[in-house]
Amino acid sequence: MMMNLRVHASFDGGLYKIIREGVGKRVLVYNVQRCVGCELCSTACPKNAIKLNPPASVKLGYPPVVIDAETCILCGICSEVCLLNAINVYAGDKPTRLYSPKYRAIFLADLNKCPPQCTVCKDSCPRNAIMLGGRMRDDELCIYCGACSKACPEEAIYVEKPFSGSVIVNDDACQGCGVCCEICPSMAISLQDPSKSVEIDEDRCIYCGACSNACPTNAIEVVRTDVRIEAVRRTAWSLQHEIAFKKLVRGENS
Structure with missing residues (x-):
């Protein structure tokens, strides 16, 4: 039936x-x-x-x-x-x-190392996932980009991303339009000089591929080599x- x-x-x-x-x-x-x-x-x-x-x-x-x-x-x-x-x-x-x-991603914070008034991790988070001076994290918003870990002056945060990979930019094809910078959820892409191609901070990149799909000249290739x-x-x-x-x-x- x-x-x-x-x-x-x-x-x-x-x-x-x-x-x-x-x-x-x-x-x-x-x-x-x-x-x-x-x-x-x-x-x-x-x-x-x-x-x-x-x-x-x-x-x-x-x-x-x-x-x-x-x-x-x-x-x-x-x-x-x-x-x-x-x-x-x-x-x-x-x-x-x-x-x-599910993805095996890790976020560890040693609160004993955190100065009470420090908000560096909160201010550096591109998704507004960290609250109350860095002592609370919204798991729904966190994308495990590692921006907080990179910014923390006390090295109190450890982040392990779910993907390993690389990003390849074709300098000849890149027009410096900045579309990829706007779409990147981890703010890992910057355009320091409009006459040159974009720069990728792979310490923050989560290898999602949004930049590659948004690029009007197909100048970016995101390669994921492993998923945990x-x-x-x-x-x-x-x-x-x-x-x-x-x-x-x-x-x-x-």
Whole structure:
């Protein structure tokens, strides 16, 4: 007997939702404001239900990605690979990522080394994820870029990113337009001299690929060479989710 699953979509207040009613209700919530169009979700999606909008369309106010409600199966893989927590999928009232593989990223802070009035880490955070003088961190906003660790004068913070990789800039193709600087979620790109190509601070780069997708001259290539993940628990379907993570790394999708 085939189950009758009702699926509908809505957009309101910057949130795009896909809702599947019935026994096993699931809801996908896409926060347009958090998304930078990095393509991690569309690369990992097993149903090719997510497409990038062209940068020109995004400038006109369209969302960075488009999710096809008819194709999407609400598996939750997109929410697992999204570094900016722009997509969340819920089974009932609980996020599916609680029971699925996830990035193995580390943030450690030795508060004993932190001077009470110091706000250097808070001021350096590109996502406003650090609060109360650096003594609290919003896990939803933190992208593990390491900007806080690099800025900390007491070396009290240790951050391990989920990706290893490199960024290659074609100096001949770069026009110094600054689009990549604007889109970078970790503020790892700077344009010191408009007559020269951009500079990448790979200590802050999270290798998301947003700069590469936004570049109008295809002057930037982001190469991810390794991804660190951990399985919350082994299930019949968790292997497929781990495969999706590995699709984000060069050589794993061939």
